[in-house]
Amino acid sequence: MAKLTIAELRKIREQAKRSRNLREGEGKARITVHMGTCGIASGAREVMDALLTAMDERGIRDVLVTTSGCAGLCSHEPMVTVEYANTAPVKYAKLDGDKIVRILLEHAMEGRIVKEYALAVGSEKMS
Amino acid sequence: MDINFRSHLLVCTGTGCVSNGAFEVKKALEDELKKHHLEHEIQVVGTGCNGFCERGPVMLVQPEGVFYQQLSVEDVPRLVEEHFLKGRPVEELMYSPTERDASIPLMRDIGFFKDQVLVALRNRGSIDPEVIDDYIAHDGYIALEKVLTSMSPEEVIAEIKESGLRGRGGAGFPTGLKWGFCRRSPGTIKYVVCNGDEGDPGAFMDRSILEADPHSVLEGMTIGAYAIGAEHGILYVRDEYPLAIHRLEVAIDQARGYGLLGEDIFGSGCNFDVRVVRGGGAFVCGEETALMASIEGKAGRPRFRPPFPAEKGIWGKPTNINNVETWANVPVIIHRGADWFASLGTETSKGTKIFSLVGKITNSGLVEVPMGISIKKIVFDIGGGVPDGKEFKAVQIGGPSGGCIPAHMKDTIIDYESLAKTGAIMGSGGLVVMDETTCMVDVARYFLEFTQSESCGKCTFCRIGTKRMMEILTRICEGKGVPEDIPLLEDLAERICDTSLCALGQTAPNPVLTTLRFFRNEYEAHIHDKRCPAHVCRALLTYSIDPEKCTGCTLCARKCPVDAIAGDRKEVHVIDQELCTRCGECYMACRFDAVIRE
Numbered sequence A: 001m002a003k004l005t006i007a008e009l010r011k012i013r014e015q016a017k018r019s020r021n022l023r024e025g026e027g028k029a030r031i032t033v034h035m036g037t038c039g040i041a042s043g044a045r046e047v048m049d050a051l052l053t054a055m056d057e058r059g060i061r062d063v064l065v066t067t068s069g070c071a072g073l074c075s076h077e078p079m080v081t082v083e084y085a086n087t088a089p090v091k092y093a094k095l096d097g098d099k100i101v102r103i104l105l106e107h108a109m110e111g112r113i114v115k116e117y118a119l120a121v122g123s124e125k126m127s
Numbered sequence B: 001m002d003i004n005f006r007s008h009l010l011v012c013t014g015t016g017c018v019s020n021g022a023f024e025v026k027k028a029l030e031d032e033l034k035k036h037h038l039e040h041e042i043q044v045v046g047t048g049c050n051g052f053c054e055r056g057p058v059m060l061v062q063p064e065g066v067f068y069q070q071l072s073v074e075d076v077p078r079l080v081e082e083h084f085l086k087g088r089p090v091e092e093l094m095y096s097p098t099e100r101d102a103s104i105p106l107m108r109d110i111g112f113f114k115d116q117v118l119v120a121l122r123n124r125g126s127i128d129p130e131v132i133d134d135y136i137a138h139d140g141y142i143a144l145e146k147v148l149t150s151m152s153p154e155e156v157i158a159e160i161k162e163s164g165l166r167g168r169g170g171a172g173f174p175t176g177l178k179w180g181f182c183r184r185s186p187g188t189i190k191y192v193v194c195n196g197d198e199g200d201p202g203a204f205m206d207r208s209i210l211e212a213d214p215h216s217v218l219e220g221m222t223i224g225a226y227a228i229g230a231e232h233g234i235l236y237v238r239d240e241y242p243l244a245i246h247r248l249e250v251a252i253d254q255a256r257g258y259g260l261l262g263e264d265i266f267g268s269g270c271n272f273d274v275r276v277v278r279g280g281g282a283f284v285c286g287e288e289t290a291l292m293a294s295i296e297g298k299a300g301r302p303r304f305r306p307p308f309p310a311e312k313g314i315w316g317k318p319t320n321i322n323n324v325e326t327w328a329n330v331p332v333i334i335h336r337g338a339d340w341f342a343s344l345g346t347e348t349s350k351g352t353k354i355f356s357l358v359g360k361i362t363n364s365g366l367v368e369v370p371m372g373i374s375i376k377k378i379v380f381d382i383g384g385g386v387p388d389g390k391e392f393k394a395v396q397i398g399g400p401s402g403g404c405i406p407a408h409m410k411d412t413i414i415d416y417e418s419l420a421k422t423g424a425i426m427g428s429g430g431l432v433v434m435d436e437t438t439c440m441v442d443v444a445r446y447f448l449e450f451t452q453s454e455s456c457g458k459c460t461f462c463r464i465g466t467k468r469m470m471e472i473l474t475r476i477c478e479g480k481g482v483p484e485d486i487p488l489l490e491d492l493a494e495r496i497c498d499t500s501l502c503a504l505g506q507t508a509p510n511p512v513l514t515t516l517r518f519f520r521n522e523y524e525a526h527i528h529d530k531r532c533p534a535h536v537c538r539a540l541l542t543y544s545i546d547p548e549k550c551t552g553c554t555l556c557a558r559k560c561p562v563d564a565i566a567g568d569r570k571e572v573h574v575i576d577q578e579l580c581t582r583c584g585e586c587y588m589a590c591r592f593d594a595v596i597r598e
């Protein structure tokens, strides 16, 4: 390890920001991937992988990714729910690796709902 | 880079959880995640003490905020498969206040955490104490940066003064003022010391800070050293804290590696380095003059003040000593500003205080609360009240030299002056909850026994006076007390307070004085009626059998270890008072409540 300059100290802080947001449960958007048995069977894992890879490649640090169980609409899996800032959650259905990346970039990052893939706006209360 | 992780599992690896198997659980989690190829998605992080030691091992799942408790290695496969693979949190492993209550998934909704305000413990449970980058990410060393690039030493001292920070080691002396004395004291070599002796029985506030966030203490000390003009730092930590010492040493190495300790920090010209000194663990070594003697390799005995450490400290050089928790507060005050800190708390007591909450309380553990919070709120909202439907009787606050505050004064607030008014003290943060089954005479004896045995022996009244008080209290508990004992205790207490050199002696009679003040009737019951109202003092109990209720089942007679119970099957049994040793076995054994204890 070499002696840090103030600029380097700040860089470490900036780079670790995603990790910090994660640990404090803070971010501008949250994507929940429904990973029930049905979801996994219909490709939720691929959706998750594509999502995490896209975030990694682009250095996206303020979107949180969580998982939850089956959303109750097994025929529409793989599904995700996106909560952007303080707006109502939006459910997306029948996703694949390309669709999720678009949702990430447009909805989670910019707040624009991707209407073609959206199933419903609003959701039953989630914990 | 950890950018790929979608979730962090923050496993508490404080001493409490570790003793319940936290390291094994952490290892099992890592293995199980690998098995499911989740190791690149979910990161397992070992953190410092989360505070809820009662329910350890505990773990927080972020970003969801789900809190798991009492985990074991056997729970891990199911947990990983259900929650981390399929996204279904496992309810049975969550906290519920009692077995009948529904489980509470999120940590922020749990009463124990809800009313806490984390300042000194701001990073507990959210960083890995052995990873300096983690600390830096959570605003670590941002205050040092600010101080070294934009503040003069005088401005730093002024900021600390303005914040109202007072020493957390017991006496509550204003920290900024103390720094100012040492800064103005002539001399080129000066020392700053971190007091991590923590000798109070049952206290673990300082240990927990050192284990959870060692860099916060190092950063605080570096800021203090800059303000005072000191280049040498010493961390005095008791030898019984191996994990804390290990984490401190790791932290010191990392800080040196980054140039955050050493020469010319950030090219500012400021030099500062620290070393760890292990203390033998005597309670009196926590007293500042004894501590300095101990650091110099001499016997840890207090000496007369003045000269104060700021004038003549270690090896005769100006020295500034602060408690671990005091130091840990410093970086946040600089970073967030004196005004922010002063907005927490009361008129005379600012910020927060950490307490180790123990005794007859549902949620024991380590809590950090804002000054000004009431005892009632700590005991009932955070602590979840007294278990088993028993009645809350008192809290003993301030460690062995603290005092007992009775239940009817539960609206008393946590603030240096309000506590002092009751005869108790803030102390370093011990908070023992007592219920109706606690005998206050016995409690006073317990604490006095501790201070008496820890007296260094220099002052006559502290050495012998406390011993005489002990003998009197023992006599009272054994039913041999006489009416003159109460005034005698009061007289001795006064003399011990007046003639002792250090605060150990000066405050040793506190537990006796406060119990005499608020629970004098219990002393009187012991002395006049030969009765212990809480049914604790064995010599004062009598057991007899209620002939109306006895069914002659013979169970008690079979349990009695000294064959003091006579009676045939289906006949009423009788206890021979001469033979009875008052062990209470029959009382516990009887299924018909026929044994009467008085």
Ligand SMILES: Cc1cc2nc3c(=O)[nH]c(=O)nc-3n(C[C@H](O)[C@H](O)[C@H](O)COP(=O)(O)O)c2cc1C
Pocket: B166, B167, B168, B169, B170, B171, B172, B173, B195, B196, B197, B198, B199, B200, B283, B284, B285, B286, B287, B288, B289, B321, B322, B323, B324, B326, B327, B428, B502, B503, B504
């Ligand atoms: C018997 C005795 C034991 C003490 N033990 C400690 C201790 O364990 N830790 C501590 O910080 N201060 C302890 N103190 C208080 C110290 O003398 C000193 O006031 C304190 O370290 C100053 O730091 P502060 O201003 O940050 O509180 C003790 C005092 C006495 C009389």
Ligand code: SF4
Pocket: B284, B301, B302, B454, B455, B456, B457, B458, B459, B460, B462, B463, B500, B501, B502, B503, B504, B505, B506
């Ligand atoms: S008061 Fe007690 S502990 Fe303190 S110096 Fe005197 S004898 Fe020692």
